Amino acid sequence: MSLGEIIRQRREELGLTQDQVATQVPISKPYLSNIETGKAKNPPTDRILRWLERALRFEDGQLIKLAHLLRTPPDVRQEHELLEAEVQKLRAVLRQFLVKTGEVPQRPGGGVDLDLLARQVGIQPSTGVLSAERMIPIINRISAGYPQQFTDLDYPPSVAQEYVRCVDVHDSQAFGARVVGDSMEPLYHEGDIVVFSPNTPLHVGDDCFVRFAEEGGTTFKRFYQDDESTIRLQPLNSRYRAEAYPREQITGLWPAVLRIQRLKGP
Numbered sequence: 031m032s033l034g035e036i037i038r039q040r041r042e043e044l045g046l047t048q049d050q051v052a053t054q055v056p057i058s059k060p061y062l063s064n065i066e067t068g069k070a071k072n073p074p075t076d077r078i079l080r081w082l083e084r085a086l087r088f089e090d091g092q093l094i095k096l097a098h099l100l101r102t103p104p105d106v107r108q109e110h111e112l113l114e115a116e117v118q119k120l121r122a123v124l125r126q127f128l129v130k131t132g133e134v135p136q137r138p139g140g141g142v143d144l145d146l147l148a149r150q151v152g153i154q155p156s157t158g159v160l161s162a163e164r165m166i167p168i169i170n171r172i173s174a175g176y177p178q179q180f181t182d183l184d185y186p187p188s189v190a191q192e193y194v195r196c197v198d199v200h201d202s203q204a205f206g207a208r209v210v211g212d213s214m215e216p217l218y219h220e221g222d223i224v225v226f227s228p229n230t231p232l233h234v235g236d237d238c239f240v241r242f243a244e245e246g247g248t249t250f251k252r253f254y255q256d257d258e259s260t261i262r263l264q265p266l267n268s269r270y271r272a273e274a275y276p277r278e279q280i281t282g283l284w285p286a287v288l289r290i291q292r293l294k295g296p
Contacts (some may be wrong), residue, residue, distance in 0.1 A: 033097055038066040040086045046133060054085040073097065089282040110167060112193065123175075164226055165193040168206045174209045195221055196288060201227040204287070207250065213265040214250060218289065224250065225288035232285050239280030242275075253283055 041051055048066075052059040057078060064070040074082070079093040127242055136232050195206075209222045214237070218224065226239040237255045240263060251263035261280055266273040 032068055032150055033093070034066040034068045034070075037082060037086065037093070041066075045078040046086075051082070051085050055081040057081075072140065073101075077188070086296050114165075139262060140260060164204065165198050166196050166199060166204050166206045167206065167293050168192045168223065169195055170207050170210070176207065176250065178245065194290060195224075196290075197227055199227065199288060200285075201229045203228045206290075211249060213267050214252075214272045215267045217266050218250075219291065221292060224286045225290070226284040227235065227287045228282075228284045230285050230287055232283055237286040238284075238286065239281060239282070239284045243281045248282075250286075253285075 041048070048059045049061050052062045054203050055062070055078065061070065065074055074097070076094050076097075080090075082088070083090060083093050093288070196204075196206075204225055204227045206223050206225045209218045209224060211220060215253055217239075224237075224239075232238070232253070232257055234253065238251065238254070240249050240251055242248065249263070251265060254262040254264055256262055257280050259276050259277050261277055261283075262272050262274045
């Protein structure tokens with residue numbers, strides 16, 4: 031999601047018109063429109079971004095930091111994002127370790143206070159700054175098939191051998207997998223990368239990454255629910271038959287939200 035799209039989305043969430051925001055900032059309505067659509071010849075200055083932060087109730091510095099990040103050279107930005115992913119991984123590993131030892135700072139309402147925990151071990155808590163792009167971990171290699179013993183604690187934010195940069199994916203637990211085999215052709219081809227979002231609402235007919243209770247097996251199929259107790263997994267390739275499973279045999283159904291497809295060979 032671009033800087034302009036983030037501004038437009040927040041304005042619409044607050045129920046404000048472009049006229050209302052332009053009056054508060056103050057800038058002209060046409061210029062605000064150009065910012066939102068990415069057509070502005072000159073990017074907004076830090077001063078204008080501060081006005082927009084106040085008018086649209088962003089935290090101080092959020093839009094400015096995002097604008098600065100987008101102007102950063104791609105190689106530097108990628109290194110920063112990979113470092114952030116490693117920090118998040120370390121926080122998750124540390125939480126698991128301290129949960130086992132029982133030495134975990136708790137929030138007043140219950141649950142682990144990760145920010146306090148991070149400060150105790152010298153890690154600066156995440157600032158929560160908006161990001162126009164997200165580094166998504168890829169959980170499998172094409173030669174290895176779909177992963178076995180796949181659990182919520184492993185991915186994400188565990189170690190991934192590679193990442194892919196994605197826009198418009200805002201689920202912090204999103205992960206990607208390369209398609210294996212031809213059971214989902216003609217829509218998906220072997221080697222395509224599909225991004226799945228555990229926190230996106232699931233609907234019948236979604237193409238899902240599926241985790242089975244037995245031996246932690248996984249697959250990629252279209253999901254149908256014929257009744258409350260039965261789930262049907264449908265390949266898109268007519269050469270393969272659908273298979274039905276009792277609901278309790280499936281412990282994860284995460285819908286696909288993005289496909290990355292190679293148009294030509296390497």
